[in-house]
Amino acid sequence: MGGIGILPSKPEKYHYQPYNNINNNNILRIRSSKFTLCSSIFVFLAFIIFFFILSPSTSSLPTKNSWGGPEWEKRVTKSTRHNSPSGSPLTVLVTGASGFVGMHVSLALKRRGDGVLGIDNFNRYYDINLKRTRAKVLSRAGVFVVEGDINDVHLLRKLFDVVAFTHVMHLAAQAGVRYAMRNPNSYVHSNIAGFVNLLEVSKSANPQPAIVYASSSSVYGLNSKTPFSEKDRTDQPASLYAATKKAGEEFAHTYNHIYGLSVTGLRFFTVYGPWGRPDMAVYLFTKDILKGKQITVFESPDGGSVTRDFTYIGDIVKGCLGALDTAKKSTGSGGKKKGNAQYRIFNLGNTSPVPVSELVNILEKLLKVNVKRKVVPMPINGDVRFTHANISRAQRELGYMPTTDLEAGLKKFVRWYLDFHSPLKNKNVW
Numbered sequence: 221m222g223g224i225g226i227l228p229s230k231p232e233k234y235h236y237q238p239y240n241n242i243n244n245n246n247i248l249r250i251r252s253s254k255f256t257l258c259s260s261i262f263v264f265l266a267f268i269i270f271f272f273i274l275s276p277s278t279s280s281l282p283t284k285n286s287w288g289g290p291e292w293e294k295r296v297t298k299s300t301r302h303n304s305p306s307g308s309p310l311t312v313l314v315t316g317a318s319g320f321v322g323m324h325v326s327l328a329l330k331r332r333g334d335g336v337l338g339i340d341n342f343n344r345y346y347d348i349n350l351k352r353t354r355a356k357v358l359s360r361a362g363v364f365v366v367e368g369d370i371n372d373v374h375l376l377r378k379l380f381d382v383v384a385f386t387h388v389m390h391l392a393a394q395a396g397v398r399y400a401m402r403n404p405n406s407y408v409h410s411n412i413a414g415f416v417n418l419l420e421v422s423k424s425a426n427p428q429p430a431i432v433y434a435s436s437s438s439v440y441g442l443n444s445k446t447p448f449s450e451k452d453r454t455d456q457p458a459s460l461y462a463a464t465k466k467a468g469e470e471f472a473h474t475y476n477h478i479y480g481l482s483v484t485g486l487r488f489f490t491v492y493g494p495w496g497r498p499d500m501a502v503y504l505f506t507k508d509i510l511k512g513k514q515i516t517v518f519e520s521p522d523g524g525s526v527t528r529d530f531t532y533i534g535d536i537v538k539g540c541l542g543a544l545d546t547a548k549k550s551t552g553s554g555g556k557k558k559g560n561a562q563y564r565i566f567n568l569g570n571t572s573p574v575p576v577s578e579l580v581n582i583l584e585k586l587l588k589v590n591v592k593r594k595v596v597p598m599p600i601n602g603d604v605r606f607t608h609a610n611i612s613r614a615q616r617e618l619g620y621m622p623t624t625d626l627e628a629g630l631k632k633f634v635r636w637y638l639d640f641h642s643p644l645k646n647k648n649v650w
C-alpha cells in the first residue's frame with residue numbers, strides 16, 4: 221500500500237489497475253472507498269495530533285480541557301464570592317497563584333474578604349510539590365486555583381465570562397535571572413506572549429479590570445545611579461530575564477494608551493521568605509548549608525561584594541494590596557478606550573542593600589552550621605552587582621513601608637524551611 225507519504229488524501233488521486241470482471245471492479249471500489257475512509261481518518265488524526273499536541277504555537281487553540289463544566293464553574297464562582305462585612309470588596313484574578321508571591325497575595329486578599337480566583341500552569345521550573353502544597357493551602361483558605369496557562373486565550377475568556385473581575389493581579393512569570401541563558405524561549409513565552417494574551421483578554425472584557433502586574437528590579441540593568449528611582453533609565457537590561465520584564469512594562473503602557481486599561485507595575489527587589497522559591501539564593505544556600513555542602517558566593521569582577529536589596533514577602537504583600545486598593549478603574553469597555561486611564565510604576569524594595577556574604581553570615585548563625593563557602597567572580601551571565609530601591613513613590617502613593625530587616629525575615633524563613641522539610645512532618649497537614 222505504500223508509505224505514509226503516498227497515502228491518497230482524495231479518492232480521485234488513487235490510481236489502480238482496473239479488472240475486466242465487473243465483480244472485481246465492485247470489490248475494488250469497496251476496497252477503494254474503505255481505503256479512502258481510512259486514509260481520511262488518518263489524515264484527520266494526523267491533523268489533530270499536529271495542531272493540538274505537537275505544534276509549538278497551539279497555545280491559543282483550544283486544548284484538552286482540564287477546565288470547564290458546571291462543577292468547575294461552581295468552584296470558580298464560589299472562590300470569587302466576597303466575605304467582607306464592609307467596604308467594597310475586590311474580585312481578583314491572581315495569575316501565578318501557586319507561585320511564591322502569588323500564594324501570599326491570594327491568602328491576604330481572601331483573609332480580608334475579597335473574592336479571589338487563582339490560575340497557575342504548575343510548570344516544572346522548580347519542585348512541583350511545593351507548588352501543589354501552596355495550592356492546597358489556598359484551597360483550604362477557600363481559594364480555587366485553576367490549572368491552566370495564561371497563554372490559553374479560551375480559558376482566560378471563559379474565566380472573564382463566568383466572573384466580572386474588578387482586578388487582575390498578574391504574578392505568573394518565568395522567573396530566575398540565571399536560567400534565562402539556558403532557556404530564553406520560556407521567558408518570551410510567559411513574560412511576553414502570556415502577558416500580552418492576558419492584556420488582550422482584559423481589554424476586551426466588559427467591565428475591563430484594573431491590572432496590577434509584577435515587574436522586577438532587574439529592569440534597572442546597568443543603571444549605576446543609586447538608589448534606583450522609577451525615573452531612572454531602564455533601557456540597558458543586563459539579562460534576558462530583565463529584557464522580557466522590561467518588554468512587559470512597554471506592553472502594559474501600550475494597552476493603557478490604546479485601550480484605557482488601568483495598569484500598575486511593581487518592580488520587586490529580590491523577594492524572600494517562607495514558601496520561597498527553591499532557585500533563589502536564600503533557599504539554595506539554606507538547603508546546601510544544612511547538607512554540609514559547599515556554597516558558591518559571587519563577588520563582583522573587581523573583588524568587591526555583590527549586594528541585594530532583599531525584601532521580605534510580608535512587606536511585598538502589603539505593597540501589592542496597596543497597589544490593588546489604589547488602582548483606579550479602567551476607562552475602556554469592550555475593547556474601546558473612553559478616556560485616559562491610570563498608569564503607574566513603583567519600586568517595592570527594602571531600601572537597605574546587604575552584601576550576599578552578609579546574608580550567608582546570618583544564615584550560618586541561624587542554622588548553627590559552619591558554612592563552607594567558595595567565593596568566585598560573578599558569572600557574566602546577566603547578574604548585576606547591586607540593587608537598591610528608592611521607595612518614596614510607593615510610600616507616598618501606596619502607603620508602602622517595609623518593616624522587616626534581613627535578619628528578622630531570614631529567621632521566619634528558616635523556621636518555615638525546617639518545618640516544611642522536617643522528615644517528621646506529616647505532609648497532609650499542609
Ligand SMILES: O=C(O)[C@H]1O[C@H](OP(=O)(O)OP(=O)(O)OC[C@H]2O[C@@H](n3ccc(=O)[nH]c3=O)[C@H](O)[C@@H]2O)[C@H](O)[C@@H](O)[C@H]1O
Binds near residue numbers: 519
Ligand atoms: O529582584 C529581582 O528583580 C530579581 O530577584 C531575584 O534575582 P536575584 O537578585 O538574582 O536573586 P537570587 O537568585 O536570590 O540571588 C541573590 C544574590 O545571591 C547571589 N548568588 C546567587 C546564587 C548563588 O549560587 N550564589 C550567589 O552568590 C546572586 O548573585 C545575587 O546577588 C529573582 O530570582 C528574580 O526572579 C527577580 O525577581
